[in-house]
Every structure is written in C-alpha cells, then in structure tokens.
Amino acid sequence: MTTPAKRPSSPKGKAQPTPAPTPAPVARTRASASTPARCTHATKTGRPCRAAVRPGGKFCALHDPALEGARMAARRRAAATTNAPRRRRTLPAGTATPDLGNSRDVVGYLSQLVGRVERGEIDVRVGNCVGQIVNVLLRALSQVETVERIAAIERAVAALPADQAAGVADELARVRAASESRQ
C-alpha cells in the first residue's frame, strides 16, 4: 500500500492529517546487527517502551533498574526545588491583627506595608489585597471621623448662648448635609 501523493480533503474542506506510515517491523526480542536494541520495559499500556537501550544494557535510561538510584536522586532534587520555601503568600498564623481604629493608624500601617512588599516579605498579591481592604477602611474611618467631629461641634454650639449659636447652627446643618450626601 502506498500513500497517495495528494492529501485527500474531507467533504467538510478540512484537511485530514495523513496518517504516519507504519514503521517497518523491527526485531521483536533480540536486536539485530542493523537495528538498535529496544527497551522491553512494559509501559502502563502494557506495550513495551521500545526506546533505544543504553549501551550494553537491556533498557532505556528511563527504565534501566541500574539507574533507579540516580532517578530517585533526581526526583528528590526536583521535589526539593518544588518544596523550597517560597515567598510568603500570607503572614504566619498567629500574626496579630493591626489596630486600625483611626486614620492615623491606617496611614502608619500602609507605610509599613509598602516596605514589607518592597522587601519581598509579603507577596505582591497579598499587598494588593490588603491595600484595597485598607483603602476601604480608610474611607469608612474618614467618614466616621467627620461625623464625630461634626457631632462634637454641634454639642459645642448647643452649649453657646442662643444669640451666638443661631448663625453657626445653620452653617453646621449645611456641612452635615453635605457630608451625608457624600456617603
């Protein structure tokens, strides 16, 4: 049987891959003078491996029992590389949660975070995530602090004599309304 010179195209117009020509059968058990010996190790599929044997051996480098020690060492080296300590993705368990009760705390924490990310103590992704959370926290704190400040001023105004308080109270009401509309 010969392979046709032209690839027949399927009815759908997609070129079908020409099947690889079947290799001529090689000596099945013993290597002949012209063909290199093939590894007879049974693979998972049950078929022999058929890779070229190591010089003077019966198996290829992957299956030669004499190389099992070297293969194990290689696997250990690969595992050591894989399991090598990587840059922390998270902080160690038991790391205290920072006290971020006010904007000043948050600003201090953020500037520390910058240094930790720069020094590679924290993975960049953790830095990004924490940065976003802290940013939300900072906005919330800023609103809480504004509300508290206004409340303090309102208390101070309430303590003023009525004639002095009147104008200030109107101004304060406008500030409070503006602050609440931003939330």
Ligand SMILES: [Zn+2]
């Ligand atoms: Zn083999």
